[in-house]
Amino acid sequence: MSNRDYASTQLAKVLTRIQNACAAAGRDSNSVRLIGASKRQAPELIHGFAEAGLTDVGENYLQEAQEKQSQLGNTALEWHYIGQIQSNKCKPIAEHFSWVHGVDRLKVAQRLHQHTPTERAPLKVLVQINIDDEQSKAGVSVQQAPDLCAKISELDKLALCGLMLIPAPQPDPERQRATFTQARDLLNHINQRHGLNLTELSMGMSNDLEQAVMAGSTMVRIGTDLFGARS
Numbered sequence: 001m002s003n004r005d006y007a008s009t010q011l012a013k014v015l016t017r018i019q020n021a022c023a024a025a026g027r028d029s030n031s032v033r034l035i036g037a038s039k040r041q042a043p044e045l046i047h048g049f050a051e052a053g054l055t056d057v058g059e060n061y062l063q064e065a066q067e068k069q070s071q072l073g074n075t076a077l078e079w080h081y082i083g084q085i086q087s088n089k090c091k092p093i094a095e096h097f098s099w100v101h102g103v104d105r106l107k108v109a110q111r112l113h114q115h116t117p118t119e120r121a122p123l124k125v126l127v128q129i130n131i132d133d134e135q136s137k138a139g140v141s142v143q144q145a146p147d148l149c150a151k152i153s154e155l156d157k158l159a160l161c162g163l164m165l166i167p168a169p170q171p172d173p174e175r176q177r178a179t180f181t182q183a184r185d186l187l188n189h190i191n192q193r194h195g196l197n198l199t200e201l202s203m204g205m206s207n208d209l210e211q212a213v214m215a216g217s218t219m220v221r222i223g224t225d226l227f228g229a230r231s
Ligand SMILES: *Cc1c(COP(=O)(O)O)cnc(C)c1O
Pocket: 037, 039, 060, 082, 083, 166, 205, 206, 207, 221, 222, 223, 224, 225
């Protein structure tokens, strides 16, 4: 099977899952953006997915992403940075991506702001929250998220759009959904408290896509169930 045919089949499967979850939640299926989480996937394969209609890809590692970007230079794709952000990498991240999902401290936001070229559209950013308070995980605490969002919203070369999270896996789908709902409630709380209009919730991966969409996700980041197992 060609990359293109494989991509069409896989893309259709994931889009059907999104549509079904949207239908179950009474949501418009255009309200969820599919981001292909393409770490450790070959550029030729990503190209096949772009030809099949995938519009957005998310990368975790800067060097790998930049190599792919140069190889896929003529392919129309919107690039999301979804990995952890080291503050000394903010310049290339701000210059080479449209979206940055993992902002979890003010210093990183300030550096991204500093390095966002003035002539282009604002860099779209999401604040990562550590929804389950896990020691090992990146993200600002739920308690500190409103204040961080308020401060980032004042940086004019950044467009703060919402929240991103990677919750701990829960065997029980109901509990998983409850965590996602908590994130949606937090987004609403931040908007009310600080007069903001954040609309995006980047949540949902291969194993919990349905629960995330039912709880209000607007961006799902799908790797394995879209591209296949990673090399
Ligand atoms: C790898 C990755 C994904 C996709 O994970 P799958 O389980 O393969 O769908 C989503 N988000 C982030 C931040 C990732 O690193």
